Amino acid sequence: MRPIIIIGSGMAGYTLAREFRKLNKEQALIMISADDASNYAKPTLSNAFAGKKAPEQIALGDAEKMRSQLDMTILTETWVKSIDAEQQQLDIESSGQISTLDYEKLVLAVGANPIRLAISGDGADDIFVVNNLNDYKAFRSHLDQRAQKRVLILGAGLIGCEFANDLKNTEHDVTVVDLAPKPLGRLLPEHIAQAFQDNLEEIGIQFVLGHTVDKVNKINVTDQGSDYEVTLSNGQRFVVDVVLSAIGLQPNINLAKSSKIHTSRGIITNSLLETNQPQIYAIGDCAEVQGTLLPYVMPLMQQARALAKSLNGESTHVHYPAMPVAVKTPAAPLTVLPAPTDVEVNWETEELDDGMLAKAIDVDGTLRGFVLLGATAGKQRLALAKLVPDLIPAQSN
Known part of the structure; x- marks a missing residue:
């Protein structure tokens, strides 16, 4: 056979x-x-x-x-x-x-595959992406050789924010740049995104939003490597040891x-x-x-x-129940269940001592998604997920 x-x-x-x-x-x-x-x-x-x-x-x-x-x-x-x-x-x-x-x-x-932006400069080819273990090995090897460990991350989405939190927790100097006005802008309502950003800024992560990277040039070139001067679309400049692109797949x-x-x-x-x-x-x-x-x-x-x-011969349809996504940002514990993009929703927000809970409610009063910010809110993920309709309903096989 x-x-x-x-x-x-x-x-x-x-x-x-x-x-x-x-x-x-x-x-x-x-x-x-x-x-x-x-x-x-x-x-x-x-x-x-x-x-x-x-x-x-x-x-x-x-x-x-x-x-x-x-x-x-x-x-x-x-x-x-x-x-x-x-x-x-x-x-x-x-x-x-x-x-x-x-x-x-x-x-x-x-x-x-990682999305790559058209960026000019003689250092553009040195921009790292981390999409697999070999990519990560190359990224870590380069960063481990650098004394100051200054990192600029291009992309304030899920992966960019996770890397930013991880690197900052290990005493790296981290700047996150994104064209969007808020981090995780596609997943979070604006007021939650702002609170999420505030939490990450409190541990020292710097966000430069509403702009993107225009140019990356090598400077201070030695036998041990070089620094990189990153020029943003607004003319702002940063000198860093490594640029990591995390703008999506x-x-x-x-x-x-x-x-x-x-x-x-x-x-x-x-x-x-x-x-x-x-x-x-x-x-x-x-x-x-x-x-x-x-x-x-x-x-x-x-x-x-x-x-x-x-x-194996047993024809079986895939079933998508509500599947919340846990974002690995300990400085701002976050769980997200995005509402379907084709459904109109209103957000209802409840403030908590250590964060907030936001529910996406459709015109029929049905819960279609939610955002849980903070450890207290995160404890409600399983109970709330049970209230959200299946994305792809179970079918008889």
């Missing part, structure tokens, strides 16, 4: 393989990874400093360990060049050699598009995680499920459990 092939060795790929092996010990599984296929939890990257985790301690297992645990073939440093959906075949490249693999079912778990859809798989913001699937091509599925950050793109851990877990059953 042909194998099931998973393209991608991130959390989505490994979680699916693990869930499938709970159901089926015999079916041949192949995972194809463009890197060394280390298994790690990506969310740990943005709080590894405070967690006192060196880069080499983050991985939970290397490819050899995962091969043994999951009884699967893992092809490392291997790229999928093309997909022939009609013949159910892949062309892959490894060590400069092209070969062909047959598959019974194919899963795209190809993740998302975009699903990796290039392979799908070249294979006649339908894409929009991500790889389009139905609630069975099926693409328009037979026996080809998508999961994780790359998957746009029934028009919904949720690059978070809980949706990924829901997808993996459902798809594992489907791959």
Whole structure:
């Protein structure tokens, strides 16, 4: 029998393989990874400093360990060049050699790529992104060699704010720059965003909002490296040791598009995680499920459990209950359940001793989302989540 092939060795790929092996010990599984296929939890990257985790301690297992645990073939440093959906075949490249693999079912778990802004200057190519463990190793190695540890983060979204809090907790000098007027502007109502910003500023994080980075130039160049002069769109300048870009991710859809798989913001699937091509599925950050793109851990877990059953012959629709997102910013404990963007809501806010609770209420009086700021408010996440309608309702299989 042909194998099931998973393209991608991130959390989505490994979680699916693990869930499938709970159901089926015999079916041949192949995972194809463009890197060394280390298994790690990506969310740990943005709080590894405070967690006192060196880069080499983050991985939970290397490819050899995962091969043994999951009884699967893992092809490392291997790229999928093309997909022939009609013949159910892949062309892959490894060590400069092209070969062909047959598959019974194919899963795209190809993740998302960092968005990069067009920034001028001779230091622009030195801007770091942290989208995987290898990126993080390079970032940490550079920062550990710097004496002053001045960091400018481009992007005041979820990942940018998590890195800012983590770096500030370990005595780095942190400046966060964003074109938006408030941090987490897409997730929070303005008054909560301001309170969140105030909490982070209290520990010494500097925000420069309403502007973006225009130019990054190298200065004070020595054999040990250089400093960087960062010029903002308003002319303001900062001298830093490292620039980290965290302005967001975009699903990796290039392979799908070249294979006649339908894409929009991500790889389009139905609630069975099926693409328009037979026996080809998508999961994780790359998957746009029934028009919904949720690059978070809980949706990924829901997808993996459902798809594992489907791959094992039990057709199973993915179910999205209300899934709050916990933001890893200890200086401003935050839990967010975004309201659907196509639903009109009013915010009702309750002030607490250490924060606030804001509820997004629709015209029918139904709770559609919430924001919990502070440790006291955070204790209400489970009770409130039960009151919010499912994003993708459960369906009979």
